[in-house]
Amino acid sequence: MRTEPATYEPGTVLYDTAAAKVGEYRGRSGARVMLRPVGGGREWEAEPAALRRATDRERIGAGLRAANERTLATPPVPGAGAGCPDRPPLPVPGCDACAWLADRREAARAAFDHSAVSDANVLLRQHQRKEHEA
Numbered sequence: 001m002r003t004e005p006a007t008y009e010p011g012t013v014l015y016d017t018a019a020a021k022v023g024e025y026r027g028r029s030g031a032r033v034m035l036r037p038v039g040g041g042r043e044w045e046a047e048p049a050a051l052r053r054a055t056d057r058e059r060i061g062a063g064l065r066a067a068n069e070r071t072l073a074t075p076p077v078p079g080a081g082a083g084c085p086d087r088p089p090l091p092v093p094g095c096d097a098c099a100w101l102a103d104r105r106e107a108a109r110a111a112f113d114h115s116a117v118s119d120a121n122v123l124l125r126q127h128q129r130k131e132h133e134a
Contacts, residue, residue: 006048006051008025008033009025010024010025010026010027011024011025012024012025012053013025013038013053013054013058013059013062014035014046014051014052014053014054015051015052015053015054015055015058016035016044016046016050016051017050017051017052018046018047018050019044019046019050021035021037021044022037022038022054022058022059022061022062023035023036023037023038023043023044023046023062024036024037024038026043029045031048032045032046032047032048033045033046033047033048033051034046035051037062037066038059038062038063038065038066039062039063039065039066039067039069039070040066088105088117088121088124089121089124089125089128090102091124092128092132095131095132097127097131098124098127098128098132101120101123101124101127102120102124104116104120105117105120105121105124108120
């Protein structure tokens with residue numbers, strides 16, 4: 001009795017046991033199957049007998065690796081510094097008001113008061129715009 005090899009829909013996430021890699025099913029190339037890394041990349045050929053559906057853990061892990069690679073490959077935003085809302089502003093050296101607000105922020109961090117940390121960052125940015133970027 002002969003069984004036909006499993007057929008998959010394009011995009012199905014499979015585990016290639018021969019290559020120990022997770023990939024998305026792309027199609028057939030003769031007797032072999034074409035797979036592509038989750039998140040994109042260079043395709044590879046695999047033997048249909050070496051394939052199985054990826055477990056949830058393998059599928060999620062491959063997706064996380066792809067997301068991390070995209071994040072690491074993303075160039076930093078030009079000029080991201082004191083004016084970047086994702087990063088805390090740095091106090092201007094020699095400015096007592098900046099130093100006081102930075103100390104207030106550090107005390108809030110030490111107390112795990114994230115709201116007060118955010119408030120101190122906002123006040124420090126406002127002060128810097130008003131007093132240091134004239």
